[in-house]
Amino acid sequence: MWQIFHKLGSPKWFFGIASTLMPWLLVAGAALLMTGIVWGLVFAPQDYLQGNSYRIIFIHVPSAFLAQSVYIMMAVAALVTLVWRMKLADVFVTAVAPVGAVLTFLALFTGAVWGKPTWGTWWIWDARLTSMLILLFLYFGVMALGAAISDEKSSARAVAVLVLVGVVNIPIIKYSVEWWNTLHQPATFKLTEKPSMPAEMWVPLLLSVLGLYLIFGWLACLRMQTHILAREGRTRWVKELVQAREN
Amino acid sequence: MTMASETKLPVRTSEESVSALSAMKAVFSRDLKTAFRQPQDLLNPLLFFVMVVTLFPLGVSPEVSFLREAGSGILWVAALLSVLLSLDHLYRHDFDDGTLEQLVLQPQPLFLLVLAKSLAHWVLTGLPLVMLAPVLGVMVHLEGNSVAILCLTLLIGTPVLSLIGSIGAALTLGLRSAGVLLSLLIIPLYIPVLIFGTGTVMAASESAPVGGQLALMGAFLVLALTLAPFASAAALRISLSNS
Numbered sequence: 001m002w003q004i005f006h007k008l009g010s011p012k013w014f015f016g017i018a019s020t021l022m023p024w025l026l027v028a029g030a031a032l033l034m035t036g037i038v039w040g041l042v043f044a045p046q047d048y049l050q051g052n053s054y055r056i057i058f059i060h061v062p063s064a065f066l067a068q069s070v071y072i073m074m075a076v077a078a079l080v081t082l083v084w085r086m087k088l089a090d091v092f093v094t095a096v097a098p099v100g101a102v103l104t105f106l107a108l109f110t111g112a113v114w115g116k117p118t119w120g121t122w123w124i125w126d127a128r129l130t131s132m133l134i135l136l137f138l139y140f141g142v143m144a145l146g147a148a149i150s151d152e153k154s155s156a157r158a159v160a161v162l163v164l165v166g167v168v169n170i171p172i173i174k175y176s177v178e179w180w181n182t183l184h185q186p187a188t189f190k191l192t193e194k195p196s197m198p199a200e201m202w203v204p205l206l207l208s209v210l211g212l213y214l215i216f217g218w219l220a221c222l223r224m225q226t227h228i229l230a231r232e233g234r235t236r237w238v239k240e241l242v243q244a245r246e247n
Numbered sequence: 248m249t250m251a252s253e254t255k256l257p258v259r260t261s262e263e264s265v266s267a268l269s270a271m272k273a274v275f276s277r278d279l280k281t282a283f284r285q286p287q288d289l290l291n292p293l294l295f296f297v298m299v300v301t302l303f304p305l306g307v308s309p310e311v312s313f314l315r316e317a318g319s320g321i322l323w324v325a326a327l328l329s330v331l332l333s334l335d336h337l338y339r340h341d342f343d344d345g346t347l348e349q350l351v352l353q354p355q356p357l358f359l360l361v362l363a364k365s366l367a368h369w370v371l372t373g374l375p376l377v378m379l380a381p382v383l384g385v386m387v388h389l390e391g392n393s394v395a396i397l398c399l400t401l402l403i404g405t406p407v408l409s410l411i412g413s414i415g416a417a418l419t420l421g422l423r424s425a426g427v428l429l430s431l432l433i434i435p436l437y438i439p440v441l442i443f444g445t446g447t448v449m450a451a452s453e454s455a456p457v458g459g460q461l462a463l464m465g466a467f468l469v470l471a472l473t474l475a476p477f478a479s480a481a482a483l484r485i486s487l488s489n490s
Contacts, residue, residue, distance in 0.1 A: 154485050179446075
């Protein structure tokens with residue numbers, strides 16, 4: 001058991017595994033995502049209320065979904081960093097934080113684009129929008145702290161503490177924002193109820209969510225590999241690897 | 248050296264051990280003492296608080312209706328910002344002169360000492376803000392009841408700000424441009440306190456019951472009291488090993 005754990009933490013071992021996994025992740029992810037999006041954008045039926053404008057859901061929902069679960073994944077990795085000092089875990093946190101930030105931004109942006117025709121405004125201080133915006137701030141904080149500390153080890157551990165503090169706060173922020181919203185303005189706008197969606201709509205949605213997860217896996221592997229190469233630049237296996245690629 | 252002996256840092260000798268509580272007391276009273284030697288540093292966050300509040304009537308509108316509506320929010324935001332500005336002092340001096348390393352080396356649990364430091368920080372910044380708030384509350388035309396509730400929310404809320412802020416201060420210790428970074432890290436975490444702080448005053452001004460919201464703020468305080476010192480202590484250890 002500890003053997004596997006130890007192996008998991010070895011950057012060299014991970015590098016090899018990631019190299020074999022990545023093509024599969026990319027191909028499967030791209031296939032699912034393309035199917036989901038093309039199906040959703042071209043073949044899925046129109047919404048009776050929103051017409052074609054609802055189709056942005058096939059991009060909006062997957063990115064919002066991922067944006068939140070990336071933070072959870074980061075929190076798990078942060079815990080592993082602090083408890084077991086596993087090198088790979090903190091590589092994961094630093095490598096993935098910008099991806100999470102981009103996904104959150106994408107969710108907010110597509111939400112705004114969707115909001116314009118549906119709600120008639122780019123932005124409202126709706127509970128969901130606001131808590132996503134705060135999630136974006138949390139991502140920015142993680143990235144800023146990671147960049148500010150030059151020593152890799154303490155940078156990783158400081159970031160891990162911040163991520164964990166953030167994850168304790170996320171439910172609090174979410175519920176307080178929801179309550180704040182209901183306090184101040186009645187819920188004038190609501191997203192169309194999800195369960196009432198017909199299968200021709202939710203199947204492509206599910207496909208694109210799964211596809212984006214796989215693409216995220218691929219991207220995480222790629223970014224982690226880059227970070228590992230930069231970090232382990234002085235070790236022998238990296239030098240050998242680089243030489244082998246050059247020849 | 249002289250300062251350390253004067254202000255009775257908990258010093259460990261091989262025979263006698265200092266109880267955690269008396270170590271906390273020592274840290275607490277030492278922080279108060281050293282702070283009162285530079286009274287200007289204590290005054291600055293308060294002046295900042297007053298000046299930020301002054302900006303709103305000048306910048307937005309001096310009308311009574313607007314100020315009454317927005318007053319609690321203005322005061323809360325200003326209080327939040329001035330606590331944020333004062334956080335840099337929480338560990339900075341002790342970090343520079345090496346006191347902090349001695350604290351980390353104490354046999355008493357570090358999180359308790361951190362808790363004592365955070366409480367001292369609150370007494371030095373949060374509490375004066377609470378005492379100043381009624382004056383400013385009247386200046387932004389809040390009604391009597393609202394002013395009282397505002398002070399109560401600040402009384403419960405500002406310790407939370409100090410406690411959460413101590414995590415950020417510990418994380419950014421010894422970094423270049425720590426001030427801006429600290430704000431970036433901490434502001435998102437302050438949002439729930441702000442929401443409930445102003446929400447309670449709003450509810451009070453509409454003469455709605457506020458007990459539930461005050462209880463929730465109390466829950467925030469308990470949560471911050473129990474969890475934040477652990478996170479700050481961990482962050483302090485990381486920052487000190489870094490330098």
